[in-house]
Amino acid sequence: MKLDQETSPTATGIGASLQRPDAIAKVRGEFEYAPDLLQEGMLWGATRRSEYPYARLIRVNLKPAQEMPGVHAVLGAWDVPDNRFGAINNDQPVLADDFVRYVGEPIAIVAAEDAETARRAAAAIEIEYEPQIPITDPVDALAAGKIYRHVKYSHGDPTVVGEIQVEGTYTTARQDHSFMAPDAGIARPDGHGGVEVIGATQWVHADRPQIAASLGFPQEKVLVRNVGVGGSFGGRVSITWQIHGALLAMHTGRPVKFLYSRKETFHARYHRHPSRIWVRHHATRDGILLKVEARLLYEGGPYSHTSAAGIGNGCTLIQGPYRIPNAEIEGWAVGTNNGMCGPLRGFGVLQAIFACESNITKLARELKMDGGELRAKNALQHGDHWIFRQVQDRPTPVEEIIKKCQAMPLPPPLPDDERKIHPVHLPGGIATPTRKQHIKRGIAICAAAKNVCLSEGAPVNSTALITLRDGVATIDCAAAEVGQGFVTIACQIVQTVLGISKVHINNPDTNMPPAATTDGSQQTVTSGTVVQITAQTLKERFLKFFAREHSLDVNALDMRDDFVVDKDGKHIMPIAEAGMGLVFRATERFDQRSTRAIEDESDKPVHVTIGFSANRCVVDVDIELGLVKVVQMDIVHDIGRIINPMQAQGQIEGGAVQGMGLGLMENLKAENGYLLNPDWRSYHIPTIVDAPTINADFVCYPEPGYYYGWKGIAELPHVQAPAAVVAAVRDATGLDLPFAPATPEYVAHILEGNDAITPTSSSGDHRHGPWKVLPPPYDMGPWVRK
């Protein structure tokens, strides 16, 4: 299908590329983000963090900080009413008490007159540690029994043996969200004994109970407001400064602002689980998949957080989008002292798809088959059984997606004359040392499956309230806008249902009824659906009123173009007048179908639904230096129905480039528990030079269960990109690259004839480059000037 190339400020309704309602404020720098918040009389917060990956706290002396002029409060663990919190289990201290278990774990917090004083005071706190030996390798964690979840199941006949067997062990690195706006916000007393927490989050209704419980408050005394989220990608579902801010605000009686430095953001954040996955595919000689065996090891942090959900996602979608009748799967989420891990776009699935797709590529090579042909041949079909005992009862256009992707036009080869090539098109980019004769092109296609919505029994629901007055609708729905564009599509949905052009949406807070978290690509299908249902109810109410007022048959009325119309579409009266100045309201709740844990016996599905996509990646590789330029990615996505074509395309392009980052460069290295590259000087994310041309296309089969048949898409482009990029590098080099990212040093290392040994720990590749030297004592960055 032909996609729009520009947005429109005036187009309305589903299917239009309406411009973002916040676009003008954002391009003028007038949109208020959490780091921008300022309040009269506010104090600045700062956090004293652990300098050791694992140590017993012998003594914490707050006094030197308390005595500094300008300091209003200094709090330690003993000041926290309930010092254990967590996303799922309450196993994490708000402030460390007996032990610290990762570098950067909060130990004490300060509120002071200005930011510099707060930082100096935090640095002045005296801490005595008794260092312990940290667990830094997930294999050691497994042996030590530090296991958050062990998944084990089989499907079909696990004794089946294929004529062809291909196996491999694949690992992925720790990836950071690297959203642009660091963690920030303000907490302030509400004047009635409660607290308001205002900042950037993905889920106000999950933050509130965690903050309230830690403070010993009933939930009603905590109001969480979501303000100006500067990127999220799964990262802001984890609590960082929020409880600290609330504690300091209650202690000082004044607003307290937190703003993390970038380095602090790296340490405080919950990264993507590094993974180590062994997988073996069994197939017939004709390339029909018979069985998949896999063992997955995900490295979580020292506290459980969401690791159990992540390994569940991985242990199911290791199947990929393929029909496989037999399976034997085992997986573990374990805890190390390398820092916290949590959700990041494609949570738990990206790692499994990297392993699955890498091995399918290997199988294709073994069978001497084209990778696309092998994948299309085994494509999952409607009615098939997933290995995790779920029937694929929704549209399943896997084969179509793969074939459509392969049919997209390939880019032209590099010109023969080196002087005609601009260096941005070469491996290494500007100022590259590459030479044309060393460049080889690689092409590979990968497909992927990703669950849409939270799975395994997590309740997924949203409630919306819509108000219509004088022809203008206002939406109250607590679904978080993090940049993905929910605010745009929610307005478009209401425009279509109510036939009006003017729709506003309010900022989420916990005074609104709960809505689903911005996770698992679920906002359109959950909060979008409830917005549609609520608008529908509102429309019925409004027309009933109008019909009664004007003695008309309600069944012969509709709303369109800001008018109440008859059944032929003839305008009867403007909606703005038809309401007679009255306020019309509706509230509805929508629940996704309920799901079950993998281990549970019931007949419920494990995942609400599953989306599919394919990515054909073209790379140019310098086979001497290991430099890679991604030339083009052609992506076909299963979307159900497109609400906003430009935004859909934006999700694909942004996700694919973020995934390419993990495929080629993003590796937050840990050595002996210390992060080696916690800033953008040494943790590289893709730049405008790295970004390839991306061509996106969609297939649209309406998803049952939703009136408009839409489907979530936010994660899949990211999920499949590392697999596709690394597969293309393999195609160019002929190397077996079992690790993502395939950095130049890693590729060159193997090109030099070294073993492609899979790294055992999250430290990533064997050669640590310029970061080999350990940094203790851990310094807090340029913030602290001791």
Add this chain to the structure above:
Amino acid sequence: MSAEEKISYTLQINGKSHKVENAFYSENLLDVLRYRLGMTGTKFGCEHGQCGACTVHIDGKPVCSCMELAAVVAGSEITTIEGYNKPDGTLTKLQQCFVKHAALQCGYCTPGFIMSAAAFIAEHPNATEEEIREGMDGNLCRCTGYGRIIAAIKEAAEVSK
């Protein structure tokens, strides 16, 4: 001068004089703009000159304001996004192109991109895609994948015939 020393000075920002009193010599321009003068349109991203979110113009050149000591640029003409904006609330051609091409999602990098691109376009009318990639390499975006940003800058750089 030591980092501990406190001084007062005057900054020329967006055509107006702003007095900065009793500030540490070590305070960077970004912090002074945001927290002493309340101009938060310039964004704080990495404090290392890596991301370009804090780009302002100093004497017409794009600079990461986190890398400049505020006291050192007293006497220079500083332009922030607030000064770049048209006072009547309408958008410049560059800003219109960013909106039209959906060159922003979360938008946190956008003011920095606008300031960098404005300086880039002034020197590169009719810039090619390659020139844009090379010239804009100092600004990071994590949401869009850059394709739409390139399209926006390309159109904005077109000199009308």
